[in-house]
Structure formats: structure tokens, C-alpha cells
């Protein structure tokens with residue numbers, strides 16, 4: 001193989017054919033199976049998008065009703081999973097809770113002819129929120145959630161109900177914002193976690209292994225962990241002026257500004273204006289945080305002015321989730337709930353036309369040399 005083909009981090013390298021989504025094909029835009037993300041975010045729901053990802057087409061009205069019911073029916077946790085969740089320390093990172101929960105479910109409900117990839121995909125989409133919030137309430141207040149499902153609730157509404165556990169209906173605006181964010185997070189072609197799911201799948205392993213690999217990959221701050229990291233950045237600033245000073249200092253120290261930049265988009269992340277608008281709307285409503293939004297906008301202005309870099313989806317997701325009352329450590333797990341749809345689509349597509357993914361490295365180690373017996377080594 002020619003070393004000219006080498007591209008660090010696989011930047012600009014095409015490694016698969018895929019009919020799932022386009023990311024910045026012409027430097028801009030994003031669509032899922034041909035549908036523009038702007039239209040999906042404005043008109044559809046997460047469940048429609050999940051169906052589109054997994055089954056390859058938008059559902060009819062009847063199919064959607066049935067699908068929402070299916071997801072509701074899959075949200076109850078098996079007892080053995082509750083037992084394990086109760087043993088995970090409260091200090092654990094919630095992403096590790098989901099990775100562990102996914103792995104355990106693979107032992108309780110292994111993939112088989114009667115529990116196929118479609119069923120497992122739906123089970124995981126339905127169950128990740130239940131796992132997370134069961135563990136959370138148990139480890140923080142010793143409460144066992146008795147029922148982790150409410151019939152016919154959307155994924156977003158169910159998540160917010162389980163988070164609060166006060167029996168109150170979550171505000172419609174909060175449900176809407178979480179629903180839109182789930183649509184935006186659902187798929188992004190060969191982002192590191194989806195690529196990882198495909199690499200794992202290409203060895204002909206089981207479905208759960210692909211998702212566990214993907215969760216571990218998403219957790220890092222250069223990928224999904226950026227939404228959590230962006231919130232931690234914003235929390236350091238008391239007001240816009242403070243943000244201006246802080247960001248200037250970070251840039252002069254060559255520090256990364258989390259929630260900015262992207263491997264593929266060069267002129268802006270098309271998801272950003274959508275989530276930014278919802279974050280702004282939240283900040284203008286009762287209970288919103290106008291200062292947090294103003295701080296975020298100032299960070300955006302300074303980073304653009306100084307580096308010509310733009311926010312990616314993770315940046316304004318941070319202020320949106322914060323205003324909805326989602327704890328910062330749950331930001332990336334919410335991303336998991338959504339991206340499981342995209343990961344599932346990639347696993348299904350990889351399996352349909354599989355080839356082992358096994359690239360090569362350019363060797364830079366020592367030349368061939370004789371083995372030194374242990375007793376002769378100094």
C-alpha cells in the first residue's frame with residue numbers, strides 16, 4: 001500500500017458507501033435518507049426519525065402510533081438489570097452506566113432469531129432513559145422507580161417525567177426542545193462512534209457489542225462528550241464580559257473551546273441555528289436563563305471573530321438542556337438515546353453488505369533486531 005494514501009485521523013477518506021445521511025456533501029447541509037434536517041426538526045418527531053433510521057422510510061400515521069406504543073411497552077427494566085444498576089456507585093459517569101447497562105442487557109436478552117437486530121434497536125432506544133434515571137434516583141435518593149414507562153408518551157416526555165418524578169406534566173416547551181434535540185442528534189454519517197459501531201459489526205459480532213463500542217466512543221469530549229464539556233465551560237462565566245475575557249485567554253493559551261469546530265463542515269453546522277433558536281426561546285420564557293444565553297452568544301461571537309470557527313450542535317445543546325433542567329452529566333447520555341437510532345442504521349447497513357474493516361498502519365518502529373535473552377538485558 002502506498003503511504004501517499006495515509007491520512008491522519010482518516011480525514012477526507014471515504015471508507016464506506018451509505019444511504020443513511022449526508023453530512024456537508026457540498027460543505028453545507030444535512031439530510032437523513034434524503035429528508036432535510038430543517039424540515040424534520042420543524043415538522044416531524046423523534047419517533048418518526050427513529051423509524052426512518054431503523055426501517056429506512058417514514059412511517060404512516062398508523063405505523064407511527066404503533067411504533068410509539070411499541071417503544072412505550074419496551075421501557076420497563078428487567079429485574080436483573082435493576083439489581084446491577086443499584087450496585088453502580090453514584091460517582092460513576094452516567095455514560096459508563098449506559099455502557100454497562102447495554103452490555104448486561106446483551107446477556108439477559110441476547111441477539112437471536114427471535115430477538116433480532118430491529119427488536120434490540122428498539123429495546124435500547126426505549127430502555128436507555130429508564131436505565132439512566134432508575135440508577136440516578138436510586139443512587140441519589142434511594143428511590144426505586146416502580147414504573148419507567150407511561151403509555152403512549154414520546155421518548156422526550158417520558159424522559160422528562162422520569163427525571164422529575166413529581167407526577168407533574170413537564171412543560172410542553174421543554175418536551176418540544178428535547179424532542180427536537182433528539183431529532184438533531186439522531187445521525188451524522190461516519191462520526192467516530194458510528195464508524196466504531198461499523199468496525200465492531202464488521203467482525204460479525206453481536207448487535208450489543210456494536211452499541212457498547214459506540215457508547216464508549218461517544219463519551220469522549222472531542223465527540224459526544226462535547227455537550228457536557230461546553231456546559232462546564234459556560235458555567236465558568238458570570239456574564240458576557242467575563243466570557244469575552246475568559247475565551248480570549250483560552251485562545252491565547254491555544255486551548256480547545258468545546259462545542260466549536262467540526263471535521264466535515266467548514267462553513268457552519270446546519271443543526272446549530274435550529275438548536276440555538278430553541279435555546280433562545282427557552283431563555284425568554286419564565287424559568288429560562290437569559291444570562292446563560294447571552295454568555296453563550298458572546299462566546300460564539302468571540303470565537304468567530306478570533307478564529308472564524310462556528311459552534312457545532314453540542315454548543316447550544318448545552319444551554320438548551322441546562323434550561324430544561326437536565327443535569328450536565330446527562331447531556332451525553334441523552335445523545336446516546338438519540339444516536340442509537342443512527343448506530344442501529346449503520347449496523348444494519350454494514351451487515352447487509354459486510355466487509356471486515358481492517359486498515360493498515362505505516363510502521364515507524366525499530367528495524368528488525370535480535371531478541372535479547374532476559375539474563376543479558378541491562
Ligand code: CMC
Nearest residue numbers: 191221222223224226255256257258259260261262263312
Ligand atoms: N477550539 C480551538 N481550536 C480549535 C477547535 C476548537 N474547538 N477546533 C479546532 N481547532 C483548531 C485546531 O487545534 C487546529 O489548530 P492547529 O492547526 O493550530 O493545530 C485547527 O483548528 C484545525 O482543526 P481541525 O483540522 O478542524 O480539527 P479536526 O478536524 O481534527 O477536529 C474537532 C475536529 C471537532 C475534533 C475539533 O474541532 C474539536 O476538538 N472541537 C472541540 C470538541 C467538539 O466540539 N467536539 C464536537 C464535535 S461535533 C459533534 C460530534 O461529533 O459529537
